Structure formats: C-alpha cells, structure tokens
Amino acid sequence: MIHLSHVSKSYKTSTRPALDDVTVHVEKGEFAFLIGPSGSGKSTVLRLLLREEAPTGGRIEVAGRDLGRLRRSKVPQHRRRLGCVFQDFRLLTNKTVEQNVGFALEVIGRPRGAIRTIVPEVLELVGLEGKARRLPHELSGGEQQRVAIARAFVNRPLLLLADEPTGNLDPDTSADIMLLLERINRTGTTVLMATHDNTIVDSMRRRVIELQLGRVVRDEARGVYGVGR
Numbered sequence: 001m002i003h004l005s006h007v008s009k010s011y012k013t014s015t016r017p018a019l020d021d022v023t024v025h026v027e028k029g030e031f032a033f034l035i036g037p038s039g040s041g042k043s044t045v046l047r048l049l050l051r052e053e054a055p056t057g058g059r060i061e062v063a064g065r066d067l068g069r070l071r072r073s074k075v076p077q078h079r080r081r082l083g084c085v086f087q088d089f090r091l092l093t094n095k096t097v098e099q100n101v102g103f104a105l106e107v108i109g110r111p112r113g114a115i116r117t118i119v120p121e122v123l124e125l126v127g128l129e130g131k132a133r134r135l136p137h138e139l140s141g142g143e144q145q146r147v148a149i150a151r152a153f154v155n156r157p158l159l160l161l162a163d164e165p166t167g168n169l170d171p172d173t174s175a176d177i178m179l180l181l182e183r184i185n186r187t188g189t190t191v192l193m194a195t196h197d198n199t200i201v202d203s204m205r206r207r208v209i210e211l212q213l214g215r216v217v218r219d220e221a222r223g224v225y226g227v228g229r
C-alpha cells in the first residue's frame with residue numbers, strides 16, 4: 001500500500017534533511033504508528049504521501065501509484081483516494097455535521113440520492129447518529145474528530161492517514177477515537193498514524209515505525225512507544 005524506497009527530503013530553507021534515506025513498506029490492511037520526537041520527520045512523510053511535497057530523492061508508491069510519475073493534474077484524484085485526519089479536525093465551521101461529511105461525496109460527483117443514503121450510515125458507524133444537523137461548534141472535541149473521521153472514511157479510502165488525531169483530546173476520548181480507527185482498519189483500510197501519544201501506542205501494540213532526525217531507527221511489528229519504558 002505504501003512503499004517508500006530510499007526517500008530523502010530537504011526543504012530549501014533547512015540545513016539538515018527532514019528525511020534521510022527512509023525505506024518503509026506498509027502492506028494493505030496494516031495499522032502502523034509513526035512516532036518520533038518533534039521535528040523527526042513524521043509530518044513530512046504524510047505530506048509526501050499526499051503529494052503535498054515531492055521528495056528530493058528516492059521513490060514513493062501509494063496504492064500502486066508511483067508518485068514521481070503522477071502528473072500534476074492527477075494529484076487531486078490521488079488525494080481523494082486517501083482519507084486524512086488531523087489534530088485540529090479541519091471541519092467546515094459553517095456547515096452541519098451531515099454537510100461536512102456529504103461534501104466529501106459531492107466533490108467526487110456522487111448523486112444526491114446516494115449521498116442521502118451513505119451519510120447517515122457513516123454517521124452511525126462513528127457514533128454520531130442524532131447529531132447530523134449540529135454545527136461543529138455545537139460538538140465536543142471528540143465528536144468533532146468523529147465527524148472528521150466520518151468525512152475521511154465516507155469514500156471508503158484504501159488508506160487513512162492520521163496526523164496526531166488525538167493530540168487535542170483527553171485520554172478517555174482519545175481511547176474512543178482509537179477504537180473507531182481500529183474499526184475502520186478492520187474494514188480493510190490501511191491506517192498510518194503519526195503520534196506522540198505513548199499511552200495509545202503502548203495499549204494498541206501495533207506496528208511502530210520510529211523516526212529520529214529523519215531516519216528510521218526502529219520498525220517493530222508489535223511495538224511500544226519507548227523501548228525499556
């Protein structure tokens with residue numbers, strides 16, 4: 001699903017590379033954590049996968065597509081095949097819950113009838129039935145993240161990228177969000193999640209890929225956050 005081969009990334013204004021010879025393969029259906037201290041390159045990996053940035057060296061393949069050969073005009077289509085969830089939710093503040101989720105289907109041209117059927121199904125999956133007409137500011141942080149996850153998942157993406165999705169949430173709410181991401185993973189969606197949350201990583205015992213100064217320093221099948229903690 002994700003193949004990074006000898007990937008390097010140097011930003012123009014930075015003296016050291018953000019990523020330095022990174023080789024990582026994540027197979028279809030896997031759930032993997034990307035961890036590492038601030039500035040280690042986690043967000044850069046996600047940005048490269050979304051083709052928001054291009055690598056300075058190496059090769060990146062996502063869902064069978066070589067991103068180096070992806071024409072600029074095909075980038076939006078590539079991004080629509082991925083689901084993305086962020087720490088700050090990024091909801092449309094003037095749209096209701098159902099409109100936020102439905103919008104993801106509108107932009108890919110799904111007919112209104114289909115949207116009316118699919119949106120309530122996805123809201124039920126994320127536990128937001130009954131909240132479809134609320135605006136984001138009428139929801140708790142955890143509920144807002146559920147909307148963001150519903151929006152990311154409504155197109156049934158092959159791959160879900162999550163950048164610190166629990167960063168703004170309390171521990172109980174974070175645990176609920178992780179149950180939801182696990183449920184989504186069980187439908188066959190590959191999940192790659194960047195996080196600083198050691199409690200979550202330790203409780204899930206999933207694959208852990210650790211970056212330090214732009215290099216992979218650990219890749220364990222059922223890892224914990226910190227070795228020896």
Ligand SMILES: Nc1ncnc2c1ncn2[C@@H]1O[C@H](COP(=O)(O)OP(=O)(O)OP(=O)(O)O)[C@@H](O)[C@H]1O
Pocket residue numbers: 011012013014017018036037038039040041042043044045
């Ligand atoms: N747009 C940019 N221009 C220049 N340097 C950048 C840019 N984005 C990131 N960097 C640098 O690249 C390195 C990796 O940053 P990145 O954001 O990928 O780290 P991170 O592991 O996601 O950090 P955090 O956990 O704080 O989000 C850092 O040294 C950062 O300063």
